Amino acid sequence: MTRIVLVDDHAIVRSGYRRLLSAEPDFEVVGEAATVQEANALVGRAAPDVAIVDLSLKGSSGLEAIAGMLARQPALRVLVLSMHDDAGHLLQALKAGAHGYLTKRSEPEEVIEAIRGVMRGQRVLSQDLRGLDRHADEGAAAGDTALRDLKPREFELLRMLVQGESVQAIATVMHLSPKTVLNYLTLIRQKLNADNDFKLMHLAARSGLVEFGAAVPA
Secondary structure (H helix, E strand, C coil), X not given: CEEEEEECXXXXXXXXXXXXXXXXXXXXXXXXXXXXXXXXXXXXXXXXXXXXECCEECCEEHHHHHHHHHHHCCCCEEEEEECCCCHHHHHHHHHHCCXXXXXXXXXXXXXXXXXXXXXXXXXXECHHHXXXXXXXXXXXXXXXXXXXXXXXXXXXXXXXXXXXXXXXXXXXXXXXXXXXXXHHHHHHHHHXXXXXHHHHHHHHHHCCXXXXXXXXXX
16 A cells, blocks of 8 residues: 655645545555645654655745655655646756656646656656656756756745745745845855846746746845
């Protein structure tokens, strides 16, 4: 029996996954979480085999959840199910430790087979992402090369910044001091060779973190 936990901040989405997976005789959904903190606690309590994780959690990131869960249970297999279909998010998820990555356009049968695939030790990607893993590994995808060297926490901090979150809000969500957030931002700008927020926004837009035309955060 494969024990599965669901990490997504939308209850209706978790309910749909639960119905889908509970119909499989060799799957058992043993818990649900909506936040990074809930996910970390759930893994310690439920000892699952597989975690299905969304990258966009309320107030935080699935990247943080992946890192935290794997720190508590290194043998855990992580399958990302995300709306993001770009090489930047794929790269960061793989760097954080994910074993598979599907988009939310994936068919139900693909999700079921992906769970079985990661349990067999395979790297599993949805059909619309195949080929991007090579680009992600090489750091060569157009529009994503500038972000390839960011660590998952730096990537998440940048994502929150370009989506309009203030330094104080980022600090609160990531359990950091505002000064530490500013230090991270300085390091990110150095890594990306971006000396102003307009350049950061442009790089983020090319990598799918924010749409062109969005306002540059103050």
